[in-house]
Amino acid sequence: MIQKLLIAGMLSGFLISLAAFGYARLFAEPTIELSISMEQDADAHGTHPHEETISRNVQRNAGLFTGIASFSVALGGLLAILVAFTHGRIGVGTRASVWLVTAASYASVVVLPQLKYPASPPGVGAAETIGSRTELFFIAVLVSIASVILSIWVTLQLGRYLSFSKSALVGTVVFIGLASLAHLALPTVDEVPDAFPRELLQEFRLHAWILQVIIWGGLGVVFAEMAKYLVDNSDLDNHAVRYISPNA
Known part of the structure:
Protein backbone atom coordinates (compact mmCIF):
# COMPACT_ATOMS: atom_id res chain seq x y z
CA MET A 1 0.00 0.00 0.00
CA GLY A 125 20.62 41.10 -4.67
CA ALA A 126 24.40 41.35 -4.75
CA ALA A 127 26.24 38.46 -6.37
CA GLU A 128 28.71 38.20 -3.49
CA THR A 129 25.90 37.59 -0.95
CA ILE A 130 24.16 34.77 -2.81
CA GLY A 131 25.75 32.17 -0.56
CA SER A 132 24.82 33.87 2.70
CA ARG A 133 21.28 34.64 1.52
CA THR A 134 20.76 31.03 0.47
CA GLU A 135 22.09 29.84 3.81
CA LEU A 136 19.73 32.12 5.73
CA PHE A 137 16.75 30.93 3.68
CA PHE A 138 17.50 27.26 4.38
CA ILE A 139 17.98 28.04 8.06
CA ALA A 140 14.54 29.65 8.01
CA VAL A 141 13.09 26.53 6.36
CA LEU A 142 14.71 24.19 8.90
CA VAL A 143 13.56 26.30 11.85
CA SER A 144 10.06 26.44 10.42
CA ILE A 145 9.94 22.66 9.89
CA ALA A 146 11.19 22.11 13.43
CA SER A 147 8.44 24.42 14.71
CA VAL A 148 5.80 22.44 12.82
CA ILE A 149 7.12 19.11 14.11
CA LEU A 150 7.16 20.37 17.70
CA SER A 151 3.64 21.79 17.41
CA ILE A 152 2.39 18.47 15.97
CA TRP A 153 4.06 16.61 18.84
CA VAL A 154 2.35 18.91 21.35
CA THR A 155 -0.98 18.34 19.59
CA LEU A 156 -0.58 14.56 19.72
CA GLN A 157 0.44 14.57 23.36
CA LEU A 158 -2.48 16.78 24.39
CA GLY A 159 -4.78 14.65 22.23
CA ARG A 160 -4.58 11.97 24.92
CA TYR A 161 -6.40 14.25 27.33
CA LEU A 162 -8.26 16.79 25.18
CA SER A 163 -10.41 16.73 22.09
CA PHE A 164 -8.64 17.00 18.74
CA SER A 165 -9.91 20.53 18.16
CA LYS A 166 -8.60 21.79 21.52
CA SER A 167 -5.24 20.05 21.25
CA ALA A 168 -4.86 21.29 17.66
CA LEU A 169 -5.60 24.84 18.82
CA VAL A 170 -2.84 24.64 21.45
CA GLY A 171 -0.47 23.17 18.87
CA THR A 172 -1.27 26.01 16.48
CA VAL A 173 -0.54 28.59 19.18
CA VAL A 174 2.79 26.88 19.89
CA PHE A 175 3.63 26.94 16.18
CA ILE A 176 2.76 30.62 15.77
CA GLY A 177 4.81 31.52 18.85
CA LEU A 178 7.89 29.61 17.74
CA ALA A 179 7.61 30.90 14.17
CA SER A 180 7.29 34.48 15.40
CA LEU A 181 10.39 34.16 17.57
CA ALA A 182 12.34 32.71 14.65
CA HIS A 183 11.13 35.51 12.38
CA LEU A 184 12.38 38.13 14.83
CA ALA A 185 15.68 36.35 15.52
CA LEU A 186 16.79 35.84 11.92
CA PRO A 187 18.55 38.82 10.30
CA THR A 188 16.69 40.88 7.73
CA VAL A 189 18.02 40.98 4.17
CA ASP A 190 17.00 43.78 1.80
CA GLU A 191 19.19 44.16 -1.27
CA VAL A 192 16.61 45.45 -3.72
CA PRO A 193 18.26 48.28 -5.72
Missing part, protein backbone atom coordinates in the same frame (compact mmCIF):
# COMPACT_ATOMS: atom_id res chain seq x y z
CA ILE A 2 2.84 2.40 0.76
CA GLN A 3 4.17 1.82 -2.73
CA LYS A 4 0.75 2.59 -4.23
CA LEU A 5 0.45 5.78 -2.19
CA LEU A 6 3.93 6.81 -3.30
CA ILE A 7 3.05 6.28 -6.96
CA ALA A 8 -0.23 8.16 -6.50
CA GLY A 9 1.56 11.07 -4.86
CA MET A 10 4.16 11.28 -7.62
CA LEU A 11 1.50 10.97 -10.31
CA SER A 12 -0.50 13.74 -8.64
CA GLY A 13 2.61 15.89 -8.66
CA PHE A 14 3.16 15.34 -12.37
CA LEU A 15 -0.44 16.18 -13.23
CA ILE A 16 -0.30 19.37 -11.19
CA SER A 17 3.02 20.32 -12.78
CA LEU A 18 1.25 20.67 -16.14
CA ALA A 19 -1.05 23.37 -14.77
CA ALA A 20 1.79 24.99 -12.83
CA PHE A 21 4.00 25.11 -15.93
CA GLY A 22 1.19 26.71 -17.93
CA TYR A 23 0.75 29.43 -15.33
CA ALA A 24 4.48 30.05 -14.95
CA ARG A 25 5.03 30.19 -18.69
CA LEU A 26 2.17 32.61 -19.33
CA PHE A 27 2.38 34.89 -16.32
CA ALA A 28 5.64 34.52 -14.37
CA GLU A 29 8.09 34.27 -17.27
CA PRO A 30 7.37 37.76 -18.67
CA THR A 31 8.40 39.33 -15.36
CA ILE A 32 11.59 37.24 -15.31
CA GLU A 33 12.33 38.21 -18.90
CA LEU A 34 11.94 41.89 -18.08
CA SER A 35 14.15 41.56 -15.00
CA ILE A 36 16.85 39.82 -17.02
CA SER A 37 16.76 42.50 -19.70
CA MET A 38 17.21 45.16 -17.02
CA GLU A 39 20.14 43.23 -15.53
CA GLN A 40 21.75 42.91 -18.96
CA ASP A 41 21.32 46.63 -19.57
CA ALA A 42 23.07 47.34 -16.28
CA ASP A 43 25.90 44.96 -17.22
CA ALA A 44 26.33 46.66 -20.56
CA HIS A 45 26.72 50.05 -18.86
CA GLY A 46 29.50 49.33 -16.48
CA THR A 47 29.91 45.87 -15.06
CA HIS A 48 30.78 42.55 -16.67
CA PRO A 49 28.66 41.22 -19.53
CA HIS A 50 26.67 38.15 -18.63
CA GLU A 51 27.08 35.12 -20.90
CA GLU A 52 24.25 32.59 -20.92
CA THR A 53 25.31 28.99 -20.39
CA ILE A 54 21.81 27.86 -21.40
CA SER A 55 19.75 29.91 -23.81
CA ARG A 56 16.68 31.71 -22.51
CA ASN A 57 14.53 29.78 -24.98
CA VAL A 58 15.54 26.52 -23.30
CA GLN A 59 15.27 28.01 -19.82
CA ARG A 60 11.71 29.26 -20.22
CA ASN A 61 10.43 26.12 -21.95
CA ALA A 62 12.10 22.75 -21.41
CA GLY A 63 14.10 23.97 -18.42
CA LEU A 64 11.09 25.52 -16.72
CA PHE A 65 8.92 22.44 -17.22
CA THR A 66 11.68 20.08 -16.06
CA GLY A 67 12.23 22.10 -12.91
CA ILE A 68 8.55 22.38 -12.02
CA ALA A 69 7.80 18.74 -12.87
CA SER A 70 10.79 17.44 -10.89
CA PHE A 71 9.84 19.52 -7.85
CA SER A 72 6.15 18.57 -8.03
CA VAL A 73 6.80 14.84 -8.46
CA ALA A 74 9.32 14.79 -5.60
CA LEU A 75 6.94 16.80 -3.43
CA GLY A 76 4.08 14.41 -4.20
CA GLY A 77 6.23 11.45 -3.18
CA LEU A 78 7.27 13.13 0.05
CA LEU A 79 3.68 14.01 0.94
CA ALA A 80 2.67 10.40 0.25
CA ILE A 81 5.27 9.15 2.76
CA LEU A 82 4.12 11.68 5.37
CA VAL A 83 0.47 10.76 4.83
CA ALA A 84 1.26 7.07 5.17
CA PHE A 85 3.05 7.77 8.45
CA THR A 86 0.34 9.98 9.93
CA HIS A 87 -2.72 8.11 8.64
CA GLY A 88 -4.68 6.60 11.50
CA ARG A 89 -2.64 8.49 14.10
CA ILE A 90 -4.35 11.90 14.15
CA GLY A 91 -7.99 10.86 14.33
CA VAL A 92 -9.17 12.24 10.97
CA GLY A 93 -10.19 10.72 7.65
CA THR A 94 -7.99 10.17 4.62
CA ARG A 95 -8.84 13.41 2.80
CA ALA A 96 -8.41 15.47 5.96
CA SER A 97 -5.13 13.72 6.69
CA VAL A 98 -3.78 14.67 3.26
CA TRP A 99 -5.01 18.25 3.63
CA LEU A 100 -3.50 18.64 7.10
CA VAL A 101 -0.14 17.21 6.03
CA THR A 102 -0.10 19.39 2.91
CA ALA A 103 -1.11 22.53 4.80
CA ALA A 104 1.49 21.98 7.53
CA SER A 105 4.20 21.29 4.95
CA TYR A 106 3.21 24.32 2.89
CA ALA A 107 3.27 26.57 5.93
CA SER A 108 6.69 25.35 7.05
CA VAL A 109 8.45 25.11 3.68
CA VAL A 110 6.89 28.05 1.81
CA VAL A 111 4.84 30.53 3.82
CA LEU A 112 7.02 31.25 6.84
CA PRO A 113 10.43 31.27 5.11
CA GLN A 114 9.15 33.52 2.32
CA LEU A 115 7.53 35.93 4.75
CA LYS A 116 11.05 36.55 6.05
CA TYR A 117 12.95 36.10 2.78
CA PRO A 118 10.58 36.61 -0.17
CA ALA A 119 11.52 35.45 -3.65
CA SER A 120 13.34 37.96 -5.83
CA PRO A 121 13.74 38.15 -9.61
CA PRO A 122 17.08 38.18 -11.45
CA GLY A 123 19.01 41.39 -10.91
CA VAL A 124 17.95 41.76 -7.28
CA ASP A 194 16.56 51.64 -5.46
CA ALA A 195 16.32 51.77 -9.25
CA PHE A 196 14.51 48.44 -9.51
CA PRO A 197 10.80 48.99 -10.27
CA ARG A 198 8.71 48.14 -7.20
CA GLU A 199 5.75 47.20 -9.38
CA LEU A 200 7.83 44.58 -11.18
CA LEU A 201 9.15 43.23 -7.88
CA GLN A 202 5.65 42.89 -6.40
CA GLU A 203 4.32 41.31 -9.59
CA PHE A 204 7.12 38.74 -9.59
CA ARG A 205 6.51 37.86 -5.94
CA LEU A 206 2.76 37.61 -6.49
CA HIS A 207 3.28 35.14 -9.34
CA ALA A 208 5.74 33.17 -7.19
CA TRP A 209 3.11 32.88 -4.44
CA ILE A 210 0.36 31.87 -6.86
CA LEU A 211 2.61 29.26 -8.46
CA GLN A 212 3.28 27.69 -5.08
CA VAL A 213 -0.44 27.72 -4.26
CA ILE A 214 -1.18 25.93 -7.55
CA ILE A 215 1.40 23.24 -6.83
CA TRP A 216 0.66 22.67 -3.14
CA GLY A 217 -3.09 23.27 -3.33
CA GLY A 218 -3.43 21.15 -6.45
CA LEU A 219 -1.50 18.33 -4.83
CA GLY A 220 -3.67 18.54 -1.73
CA VAL A 221 -6.84 18.16 -3.81
CA VAL A 222 -5.72 15.58 -6.38
CA PHE A 223 -3.69 13.40 -4.05
CA ALA A 224 -6.43 13.48 -1.41
CA GLU A 225 -8.85 11.90 -3.88
CA MET A 226 -6.33 9.29 -5.03
CA ALA A 227 -5.35 8.44 -1.45
CA LYS A 228 -8.97 8.10 -0.37
CA TYR A 229 -9.66 5.74 -3.26
CA LEU A 230 -6.64 3.60 -2.34
CA VAL A 231 -7.53 3.53 1.35
CA ASP A 232 -11.18 2.71 0.69
CA ASN A 233 -10.07 -0.27 -1.37
CA SER A 234 -7.43 -1.61 0.98
CA ASP A 235 -6.83 -2.48 4.63
CA LEU A 236 -4.58 0.52 5.28
CA ASP A 237 -7.09 1.89 7.79
CA ASN A 238 -6.69 -1.15 10.01
CA HIS A 239 -2.99 -1.79 9.52
CA ALA A 240 -1.45 1.62 8.87
CA VAL A 241 1.28 1.27 11.47
CA ARG A 242 2.26 -2.19 10.26
CA TYR A 243 3.22 -0.81 6.89
CA ILE A 244 5.41 1.83 8.46
CA SER A 245 7.24 -0.22 11.04
CA PRO A 246 7.55 -4.03 11.23
CA ASN A 247 7.86 -3.73 15.00
CA ALA A 248 4.65 -1.70 15.46
Whole structure:
Protein backbone atom coordinates (compact mmCIF):
# COMPACT_ATOMS: atom_id res chain seq x y z
CA MET A 1 0.00 0.00 0.00
CA ILE A 2 2.84 2.40 0.76
CA GLN A 3 4.17 1.82 -2.73
CA LYS A 4 0.75 2.59 -4.23
CA LEU A 5 0.45 5.78 -2.19
CA LEU A 6 3.93 6.81 -3.30
CA ILE A 7 3.05 6.28 -6.96
CA ALA A 8 -0.23 8.16 -6.50
CA GLY A 9 1.56 11.07 -4.86
CA MET A 10 4.16 11.28 -7.62
CA LEU A 11 1.50 10.97 -10.31
CA SER A 12 -0.50 13.74 -8.64
CA GLY A 13 2.61 15.89 -8.66
CA PHE A 14 3.16 15.34 -12.37
CA LEU A 15 -0.44 16.18 -13.23
CA ILE A 16 -0.30 19.37 -11.19
CA SER A 17 3.02 20.32 -12.78
CA LEU A 18 1.25 20.67 -16.14
CA ALA A 19 -1.05 23.37 -14.77
CA ALA A 20 1.79 24.99 -12.83
CA PHE A 21 4.00 25.11 -15.93
CA GLY A 22 1.19 26.71 -17.93
CA TYR A 23 0.75 29.43 -15.33
CA ALA A 24 4.48 30.05 -14.95
CA ARG A 25 5.03 30.19 -18.69
CA LEU A 26 2.17 32.61 -19.33
CA PHE A 27 2.38 34.89 -16.32
CA ALA A 28 5.64 34.52 -14.37
CA GLU A 29 8.09 34.27 -17.27
CA PRO A 30 7.37 37.76 -18.67
CA THR A 31 8.40 39.33 -15.36
CA ILE A 32 11.59 37.24 -15.31
CA GLU A 33 12.33 38.21 -18.90
CA LEU A 34 11.94 41.89 -18.08
CA SER A 35 14.15 41.56 -15.00
CA ILE A 36 16.85 39.82 -17.02
CA SER A 37 16.76 42.50 -19.70
CA MET A 38 17.21 45.16 -17.02
CA GLU A 39 20.14 43.23 -15.53
CA GLN A 40 21.75 42.91 -18.96
CA ASP A 41 21.32 46.63 -19.57
CA ALA A 42 23.07 47.34 -16.28
CA ASP A 43 25.90 44.96 -17.22
CA ALA A 44 26.33 46.66 -20.56
CA HIS A 45 26.72 50.05 -18.86
CA GLY A 46 29.50 49.33 -16.48
CA THR A 47 29.91 45.87 -15.06
CA HIS A 48 30.78 42.55 -16.67
CA PRO A 49 28.66 41.22 -19.53
CA HIS A 50 26.67 38.15 -18.63
CA GLU A 51 27.08 35.12 -20.90
CA GLU A 52 24.25 32.59 -20.92
CA THR A 53 25.31 28.99 -20.39
CA ILE A 54 21.81 27.86 -21.40
CA SER A 55 19.75 29.91 -23.81
CA ARG A 56 16.68 31.71 -22.51
CA ASN A 57 14.53 29.78 -24.98
CA VAL A 58 15.54 26.52 -23.30
CA GLN A 59 15.27 28.01 -19.82
CA ARG A 60 11.71 29.26 -20.22
CA ASN A 61 10.43 26.12 -21.95
CA ALA A 62 12.10 22.75 -21.41
CA GLY A 63 14.10 23.97 -18.42
CA LEU A 64 11.09 25.52 -16.72
CA PHE A 65 8.92 22.44 -17.22
CA THR A 66 11.68 20.08 -16.06
CA GLY A 67 12.23 22.10 -12.91
CA ILE A 68 8.55 22.38 -12.02
CA ALA A 69 7.80 18.74 -12.87
CA SER A 70 10.79 17.44 -10.89
CA PHE A 71 9.84 19.52 -7.85
CA SER A 72 6.15 18.57 -8.03
CA VAL A 73 6.80 14.84 -8.46
CA ALA A 74 9.32 14.79 -5.60
CA LEU A 75 6.94 16.80 -3.43
CA GLY A 76 4.08 14.41 -4.20
CA GLY A 77 6.23 11.45 -3.18
CA LEU A 78 7.27 13.13 0.05
CA LEU A 79 3.68 14.01 0.94
CA ALA A 80 2.67 10.40 0.25
CA ILE A 81 5.27 9.15 2.76
CA LEU A 82 4.12 11.68 5.37
CA VAL A 83 0.47 10.76 4.83
CA ALA A 84 1.26 7.07 5.17
CA PHE A 85 3.05 7.77 8.45
CA THR A 86 0.34 9.98 9.93
CA HIS A 87 -2.72 8.11 8.64
CA GLY A 88 -4.68 6.60 11.50
CA ARG A 89 -2.64 8.49 14.10
CA ILE A 90 -4.35 11.90 14.15
CA GLY A 91 -7.99 10.86 14.33
CA VAL A 92 -9.17 12.24 10.97
CA GLY A 93 -10.19 10.72 7.65
CA THR A 94 -7.99 10.17 4.62
CA ARG A 95 -8.84 13.41 2.80
CA ALA A 96 -8.41 15.47 5.96
CA SER A 97 -5.13 13.72 6.69
CA VAL A 98 -3.78 14.67 3.26
CA TRP A 99 -5.01 18.25 3.63
CA LEU A 100 -3.50 18.64 7.10
CA VAL A 101 -0.14 17.21 6.03
CA THR A 102 -0.10 19.39 2.91
CA ALA A 103 -1.11 22.53 4.80
CA ALA A 104 1.49 21.98 7.53
CA SER A 105 4.20 21.29 4.95
CA TYR A 106 3.21 24.32 2.89
CA ALA A 107 3.27 26.57 5.93
CA SER A 108 6.69 25.35 7.05
CA VAL A 109 8.45 25.11 3.68
CA VAL A 110 6.89 28.05 1.81
CA VAL A 111 4.84 30.53 3.82
CA LEU A 112 7.02 31.25 6.84
CA PRO A 113 10.43 31.27 5.11
CA GLN A 114 9.15 33.52 2.32
CA LEU A 115 7.53 35.93 4.75
CA LYS A 116 11.05 36.55 6.05
CA TYR A 117 12.95 36.10 2.78
CA PRO A 118 10.58 36.61 -0.17
CA ALA A 119 11.52 35.45 -3.65
CA SER A 120 13.34 37.96 -5.83
CA PRO A 121 13.74 38.15 -9.61
CA PRO A 122 17.08 38.18 -11.45
CA GLY A 123 19.01 41.39 -10.91
CA VAL A 124 17.95 41.76 -7.28
CA GLY A 125 20.62 41.10 -4.67
CA ALA A 126 24.40 41.35 -4.75
CA ALA A 127 26.24 38.46 -6.37
CA GLU A 128 28.71 38.20 -3.49
CA THR A 129 25.90 37.59 -0.95
CA ILE A 130 24.16 34.77 -2.81
CA GLY A 131 25.75 32.17 -0.56
CA SER A 132 24.82 33.87 2.70
CA ARG A 133 21.28 34.64 1.52
CA THR A 134 20.76 31.03 0.47
CA GLU A 135 22.09 29.84 3.81
CA LEU A 136 19.73 32.12 5.73
CA PHE A 137 16.75 30.93 3.68
CA PHE A 138 17.50 27.26 4.38
CA ILE A 139 17.98 28.04 8.06
CA ALA A 140 14.54 29.65 8.01
CA VAL A 141 13.09 26.53 6.36
CA LEU A 142 14.71 24.19 8.90
CA VAL A 143 13.56 26.30 11.85
CA SER A 144 10.06 26.44 10.42
CA ILE A 145 9.94 22.66 9.89
CA ALA A 146 11.19 22.11 13.43
CA SER A 147 8.44 24.42 14.71
CA VAL A 148 5.80 22.44 12.82
CA ILE A 149 7.12 19.11 14.11
CA LEU A 150 7.16 20.37 17.70
CA SER A 151 3.64 21.79 17.41
CA ILE A 152 2.39 18.47 15.97
CA TRP A 153 4.06 16.61 18.84
CA VAL A 154 2.35 18.91 21.35
CA THR A 155 -0.98 18.34 19.59
CA LEU A 156 -0.58 14.56 19.72
CA GLN A 157 0.44 14.57 23.36
CA LEU A 158 -2.48 16.78 24.39
CA GLY A 159 -4.78 14.65 22.23
CA ARG A 160 -4.58 11.97 24.92
CA TYR A 161 -6.40 14.25 27.33
CA LEU A 162 -8.26 16.79 25.18
CA SER A 163 -10.41 16.73 22.09
CA PHE A 164 -8.64 17.00 18.74
CA SER A 165 -9.91 20.53 18.16
CA LYS A 166 -8.60 21.79 21.52
CA SER A 167 -5.24 20.05 21.25
CA ALA A 168 -4.86 21.29 17.66
CA LEU A 169 -5.60 24.84 18.82
CA VAL A 170 -2.84 24.64 21.45
CA GLY A 171 -0.47 23.17 18.87
CA THR A 172 -1.27 26.01 16.48
CA VAL A 173 -0.54 28.59 19.18
CA VAL A 174 2.79 26.88 19.89
CA PHE A 175 3.63 26.94 16.18
CA ILE A 176 2.76 30.62 15.77
CA GLY A 177 4.81 31.52 18.85
CA LEU A 178 7.89 29.61 17.74
CA ALA A 179 7.61 30.90 14.17
CA SER A 180 7.29 34.48 15.40
CA LEU A 181 10.39 34.16 17.57
CA ALA A 182 12.34 32.71 14.65
CA HIS A 183 11.13 35.51 12.38
CA LEU A 184 12.38 38.13 14.83
CA ALA A 185 15.68 36.35 15.52
CA LEU A 186 16.79 35.84 11.92
CA PRO A 187 18.55 38.82 10.30
CA THR A 188 16.69 40.88 7.73
CA VAL A 189 18.02 40.98 4.17
CA ASP A 190 17.00 43.78 1.80
CA GLU A 191 19.19 44.16 -1.27
CA VAL A 192 16.61 45.45 -3.72
CA PRO A 193 18.26 48.28 -5.72
CA ASP A 194 16.56 51.64 -5.46
CA ALA A 195 16.32 51.77 -9.25
CA PHE A 196 14.51 48.44 -9.51
CA PRO A 197 10.80 48.99 -10.27
CA ARG A 198 8.71 48.14 -7.20
CA GLU A 199 5.75 47.20 -9.38
CA LEU A 200 7.83 44.58 -11.18
CA LEU A 201 9.15 43.23 -7.88
CA GLN A 202 5.65 42.89 -6.40
CA GLU A 203 4.32 41.31 -9.59
CA PHE A 204 7.12 38.74 -9.59
CA ARG A 205 6.51 37.86 -5.94
CA LEU A 206 2.76 37.61 -6.49
CA HIS A 207 3.28 35.14 -9.34
CA ALA A 208 5.74 33.17 -7.19
CA TRP A 209 3.11 32.88 -4.44
CA ILE A 210 0.36 31.87 -6.86
CA LEU A 211 2.61 29.26 -8.46
CA GLN A 212 3.28 27.69 -5.08
CA VAL A 213 -0.44 27.72 -4.26
CA ILE A 214 -1.18 25.93 -7.55
CA ILE A 215 1.40 23.24 -6.83
CA TRP A 216 0.66 22.67 -3.14
CA GLY A 217 -3.09 23.27 -3.33
CA GLY A 218 -3.43 21.15 -6.45
CA LEU A 219 -1.50 18.33 -4.83
CA GLY A 220 -3.67 18.54 -1.73
CA VAL A 221 -6.84 18.16 -3.81
CA VAL A 222 -5.72 15.58 -6.38
CA PHE A 223 -3.69 13.40 -4.05
CA ALA A 224 -6.43 13.48 -1.41
CA GLU A 225 -8.85 11.90 -3.88
CA MET A 226 -6.33 9.29 -5.03
CA ALA A 227 -5.35 8.44 -1.45
CA LYS A 228 -8.97 8.10 -0.37
CA TYR A 229 -9.66 5.74 -3.26
CA LEU A 230 -6.64 3.60 -2.34
CA VAL A 231 -7.53 3.53 1.35
CA ASP A 232 -11.18 2.71 0.69
CA ASN A 233 -10.07 -0.27 -1.37
CA SER A 234 -7.43 -1.61 0.98
CA ASP A 235 -6.83 -2.48 4.63
CA LEU A 236 -4.58 0.52 5.28
CA ASP A 237 -7.09 1.89 7.79
CA ASN A 238 -6.69 -1.15 10.01
CA HIS A 239 -2.99 -1.79 9.52
CA ALA A 240 -1.45 1.62 8.87
CA VAL A 241 1.28 1.27 11.47
CA ARG A 242 2.26 -2.19 10.26
CA TYR A 243 3.22 -0.81 6.89
CA ILE A 244 5.41 1.83 8.46
CA SER A 245 7.24 -0.22 11.04
CA PRO A 246 7.55 -4.03 11.23
CA ASN A 247 7.86 -3.73 15.00
CA ALA A 248 4.65 -1.70 15.46
